[in-house]
Each structure stands twice: as structure tokens, then as C-alpha cells.
Amino acid sequence: MDQDSKALIKELRHAGLSSQAIKAAWPSWWDDDAASSPSARAELRFALSRKLGLSPQSLLGEKVEFVWENDVRFKNLTAGDRIERGAVASFGAAVARLLLRATPAVRSMETVTASDLRKAILSGRPLVDLVGLISACWGLGVPVIHLRVFPLRAKFMRAMVVAVDGRHAILLGRDAFYPAPIAFTLAHEIGHAALRHIGNGKALVDVGDPSYGGNDEEERDADSYGLELLTGSAQPTITTNIENFSARSLAAACIEAGPPRGIEPGSLALCVGYTQNNWIIANAALRHVYSERKAVWTEVNALAARELRWDDIGEESADYLRSVMSADA
Ligand SMILES: [Zn+2]
Structure with a gap:
């Protein structure tokens, strides 16, 4: 070179x-x-x-x-995290703008309530699962992709929402082997967009694990929105008749109780983990909820590849988006 x-x-x-x-x-x-x-x-x-x-x-x-240096807010950033904020914000914003150019505008996600969105999803499928959430986003003209390329070496980012002229793009960061953790994150990010937490031309980055009862009001509100979207209640009361349940018994209970209520069993397991602050059992239960273990990003980006209007952005931009969405990270 x-x-x-x-x-x-x-x-x-x-x-x-x-x-x-x-x-x-x-x-x-x-x-x-x-x-x-x-x-x-x-x-x-x-x-x-x-x-x-x-x-x-x-x-x-x-x-x-970096153009977007001062336009990004980070949530749950701990003092130990050393981050080039400008690099994260500007990279994400540039990708988001490209995605929006390749996605027809339908309606703004701002002011869409969790219950309306849940109803809309349930009109087409028996429960609110990850594919239902992602499809609803695309239906509103909100692109959702998983970033396979990161601006930084460390993959600290859970997700990022970028707002441009009343429109939003959602970039997922950390991946999982089962759909529920990504559905949980996506529902939370939809909450940030719908509750207008992101000003025009700004971005919000969620870092680290979702934490229950934190002292950040926006985080709590986005969590409530996400829980209502996933379960029908912003504060699901989940009672179990098993003391000290195991991962296997939690999974069995969720498989039985979730679907009749339109709740995806894996999401229900995570809701139990969230409300009882026990992520270890909840995550372990996922192994018993799903029959296979598969990197979730492949499905997220396969859906995106079908939805994006590649011809609208020119060959070079399309090549760039493709590598951001498919590189071996
Ligand atoms: Zn958040």
C-alpha cells in the first residue's frame, strides 16, 4: 500500500x-x-x-x-469505559442516514404507543416475537440492522438509536444466540424512539446490560415501554408457584404461560429475570426454550437485506452498507 x-x-x-x-x-x-x-x-x-x-x-x-461528536448521549456508561464518543456517534449516524435513504418513510415512530404497536403486531401473528418487532419497525419506515462492523475495537454497545427529521434508525450492537435478548433490547430502543428521547439530529447509545430500577428516568420509561410491548403490561406481575425455580422449570412455565397471552416464551423468561433481577437463571432458561442456538444477527440482517431499497443509494454506498451488515466481526 x-x-x-x-x-x-x-x-x-x-x-x-x-x-x-x-x-x-x-x-x-x-x-x-x-x-x-x-x-x-x-x-x-x-x-x-x-x-x-x-x-x-x-x-x-x-x-x-467527527461531525456528530456532541450529538450523542450514552446510557449506563461507567467511569471505567474509555470511549471515543465522536467515532461512535459519527459512524452510527452516517450508517443510519444511509439506511434511511434506502428505506421509504411511512410514519414517525414518535407517539406510537406500546399498546397500539403490540396490537398491530398481534393482528398478524400469534405472539410478539423478534421477527414481529422487526417487521413492525420496517413497516413504519424504521430500519433495523445489526452492526457487524464497529467503530471501536471493543463491542461495548448494546444498541444505538439515531433520529433524523422525525425518522429513526436502530442499530443493534451486541448479539445473542437466542432471539429473546435481542427482542428485549429492540423493544427498549423502540421505547426511546416512541417516547421522543432523542432530539432531531441526535443519537442515543445504550451500553452494558439492562438494569432493573436504575435511577435514569428515560431508561426506566424505555424499559416500561418495552415490557408493555412484549407482554401487554408495563409492570408484568409474574408469580411463580415454584420456589427457587431452575432454568428448566422456568422455561417450562414460560412455554406454557406465554403463548396464550401473546407472549413469546423466551421474552417471558427474560421478563422474570428482569423483574426478579436474576439474569443468570433467565438466560439459562433460554437454552430450554429454543430448539436451536443460532447467531441472531444473521436473521436480523437477512430481513434488512430484503427490506432495503438498495438501488436508491448507489453502488458504492450499497457496498458499504453490505460490508457493515455482513463482515466477519
Ligand atoms: Zn436505553
Whole structure:
């Protein structure tokens, strides 16, 4: 690789971007001939700026500057987390804007209540599961993808919601081997969007595990919204007649009690874990709820690939989105 590109990569790494993100954003037309052309080198910088959310000047010799640096709020960030906020915000915002360009606007998610959304999902399927949630989002013109490429080395991010002109895009971060944890996260993020927690042109990033009864009001409200969406009640009262239930008995109880109430059994197990603050048993129960163990992101992104209007964004942007959605992370 030429010296100029090497220096550019070093600069981007130094600003906090992972080599994975830089690689995904690097244009496929780049080659030795391009490296020797000043106009191609300028075009390379503009392409990287657009895709990574950098200010256009910043790669033309000035300091790397992230456009969305000050427009992101992090939830549950602990003091020990050292994060390049600008890199996360700008990368996510750039991807979200691309997704929105490839997704027809239907209606804003703002002011959609949990009970209306739950009813809408239940009109087409017997229970509110992950596929039902994702389909409802796409139906409202809200793209949902799982990020396979991260701006940072550490995959600390649970999910991110970006708001642009009344529209939202949801980027899922941490993956799971069963659908319920992702449904739980997605329902919470839908809550942030519907409750208007994200100002226009801003983003919200959820970090770490969902925690019960935290002192952040928005987090509690998004949790309540999510619980109502998943179970029909913002404060589900879950009583079990088994003392010290095991993972297996919890799973059996959820398989029996969930579906008649339109509740996906895995989600019900997590609700028990959430309300009783016992994630260990709840997560262990999932092994007995589902018949197979499979990385959930593959299904999330397969749905997205079918919904996105790839032709609306041009080949280079489409290539970029595809690598963000499919790279081996
Ligand atoms: Zn949150």
C-alpha cells in the first residue's frame, strides 16, 4: 500500500476508528493507479468522510473531526469505559442516514404507543416475537440492522438509536444466540424512539446490560415501554408457584404461560429475570426454550437485506452498507 494511504489509515486509527470500520469504508475502486492521482486521493477522502461521519475538511490535512461528536448521549456508561464518543456517534449516524435513504418513510415512530404497536403486531401473528418487532419497525419506515462492523475495537454497545427529521434508525450492537435478548433490547430502543428521547439530529447509545430500577428516568420509561410491548403490561406481575425455580422449570412455565397471552416464551423468561433481577437463571432458561442456538444477527440482517431499497443509494454506498451488515466481526 502507498505511503499516503498508510498515513491516512494511521490518522483514522489514531482518531479512534477500528481497522474493521476503515476497511469497510475504503472504496472498492481504490488501486495503485488511483493512489498516484491527486483527484482520486481527494475522492477517497470524501468517500471516507461520508461513510464514517467525518467533517470533509478533516481528511484534507487538518485534524480528524467527527461531525456528530456532541450529538450523542450514552446510557449506563461507567467511569471505567474509555470511549471515543465522536467515532461512535459519527459512524452510527452516517450508517443510519444511509439506511434511511434506502428505506421509504411511512410514519414517525414518535407517539406510537406500546399498546397500539403490540396490537398491530398481534393482528398478524400469534405472539410478539423478534421477527414481529422487526417487521413492525420496517413497516413504519424504521430500519433495523445489526452492526457487524464497529467503530471501536471493543463491542461495548448494546444498541444505538439515531433520529433524523422525525425518522429513526436502530442499530443493534451486541448479539445473542437466542432471539429473546435481542427482542428485549429492540423493544427498549423502540421505547426511546416512541417516547421522543432523542432530539432531531441526535443519537442515543445504550451500553452494558439492562438494569432493573436504575435511577435514569428515560431508561426506566424505555424499559416500561418495552415490557408493555412484549407482554401487554408495563409492570408484568409474574408469580411463580415454584420456589427457587431452575432454568428448566422456568422455561417450562414460560412455554406454557406465554403463548396464550401473546407472549413469546423466551421474552417471558427474560421478563422474570428482569423483574426478579436474576439474569443468570433467565438466560439459562433460554437454552430450554429454543430448539436451536443460532447467531441472531444473521436473521436480523437477512430481513434488512430484503427490506432495503438498495438501488436508491448507489453502488458504492450499497457496498458499504453490505460490508457493515455482513463482515466477519
Ligand atoms: Zn436505553
